[in-house]
Amino acid sequence: MGREIKIFDTTLRDGEQSPGCSMNLEEKLEVAKQLEKLKVDVIEAGFAIASPGDFTSVKRIAEIIKDCTVASLARALPKDIDQAWEAVRYAKQPRIHTFIATSDIHMEYKLKMTKEQVLEQAVAMVKRAKKYCSDVEFSAEDASRSNPTFLYQVLQAVIDAGATVINIPDTVGYATPSEYARLIRGVRENVSNIDKTQISVHCHDDLGLAVANTLAAIEAGAIQVECTINGIGERAGNAALEEIVMNLHTRKDIYQKECRVDTKQLYPSSRLISAITGVQVQPNKAIVGSNAFAHESGIHQHGVLANKSTYEIMTPESIGLAQNKMVLGKHSGRHAFEDRLQYLGYSLDKEQLDGIFEEFKKLADKKKVVTDRDVEALIHQKRIRTPQVYRLERFVINSGNTITSTAAVQVRKQEEIIEEVATGDGPIDAAFNALDKLVGITFTLDDYSLQSVTEGKDALGEVIVKLKKGENIYTGRGLSTDVIEASVKAYINAINKILNESGTDEGGES
DSSP, X not given: OOOBOEEEEOIIIIITTSTTOOOOHHHHHHHHHHHHHHTOSEEEEEOTTSOHHHXXXXXXXHHHOOSSEEEEEEEXXXXXXXXXXXXXXXXXXXXXXXXXXXXXXXXXXXXXXOHHHHHHHXXXXXXXXXXXXXXXXXXXXXXXXXXXXXXXXXXXXXXXXXXXXXXXXXXXXXXOHHHHHHHHHHHHHHOTTGGGSEEEEEBBOTTSOHHHHHHHHHHHTOOEEEXXXXXXXXXXXXXXXXXXXXXXXXXXXXXXXXXXXXXXXXXXXXXHHHHHHOOOOXXXXXXXXXXXXXXXXXHHHHHHHHOXXXXXXXXXXXXXXXXXXXXXXXXXXXXXXXXXXXXXXXXXXXXXXXXXXXXXXXXXXXXXXXXXXXXXXXXXXXXXXXXXXXXXXXXXXXXXXXXXXXXXXXXXXXXXXXXEXXXXXXXXXXXXXXXXXXXXXXXXXXXXXXXXXXXXXXXXEEXXXXXXXXXXXXXXXXXXXXXXXXXXXXXXXXXXXXXXXXXXXXSSOO
């Protein structure tokens, strides 16, 4: 087998920049732990200079992750480099990732700098980062639209300055596979000191070619690939990690490359990101979509029953997806439940397991059969515990097509029970209005979505709400067989996130 490909995950940086995909500190820590379990090589934990919250999250991730390199992004500016180092300095394997644009359009309109100034700045900032950290990555932003001769000049200079990884991104997803491969080969052939560093690529999906371009770059000699879980990211997103990895795994005969990723953690990783961000994976998404291993056609079903390889080029088990449908119900014991969790690829501590098993028993009293997807929904609701300033005690709804909807909602705040009544345009609007009166802070409902976790009239309803306060978006999630209860839980979950981030548990503006 050929060389090992390094997997650089930027879900927590580029992925989180995607609209609606923001995460709080606890959620970022949970994702980082899952990425370590997935065995990616590098976790880009964030952009340390962006905000105090970003700095804190990068620093905390750097402190807890032991089996992956932890990187922080930094513009080619002194304050960015300094802040990035302060965030990653306690990592077992720290990296500073600095960048500056090299395309004519970016240099003229965004940077307002000459080629000479860009070259000087790139070299100076790599040298500055190198004083702090032995592992320094340099990215030539918009490399795929840069003049190749100038790009070669910049890359040669930053390698001489100490860059250990040089990244050649297709920042706006403009390249085609053949020309991107040609660009990588051009770098290898025209940068004389290229053997002193590793070539990395970072592709965006504006034309739907991010994964294809990444694979073409691997064939052309790239050693590191930058990607995200579920392909989330700016605009149309990034190259999807799970698609790259399973291409390398399934078509070893073509690529003849390896990576150290544990493929059985791909599906749990995908589900975690979807649960945290509230961004659902499209059903026909490659590898991790709900239809990726589904067969409805009679001809396909017959073929799969005779021999799975007739229509399955990889197994569900290879990505951590359980193939069979074990029935769980109210008579199932804790041992069977634990076995099912392990089979689904989840490893939980005792406190998490106790909480999820309790919720499972409550659900089993309401549903005849609890499916794997029900169990996964419970897991993702319980794994990340937002400290609860407010807890739902009860609600009463009075609604109909000839009366004004009224909601009485009662919550617990520490030892205090508070209740408010409000009207609204429907039962959910009334309940939300009652909660607004209860908490007394100003925010707006940015988005609301409801979907069924499984089929049937007793299915769990999953509600995602997004509340906007200032420039920040807070995602709340609620689960229940009652869609109104799920909605109220999701709204309270988002409110608790607002209050925990602002550092107050009091009503009124914080």
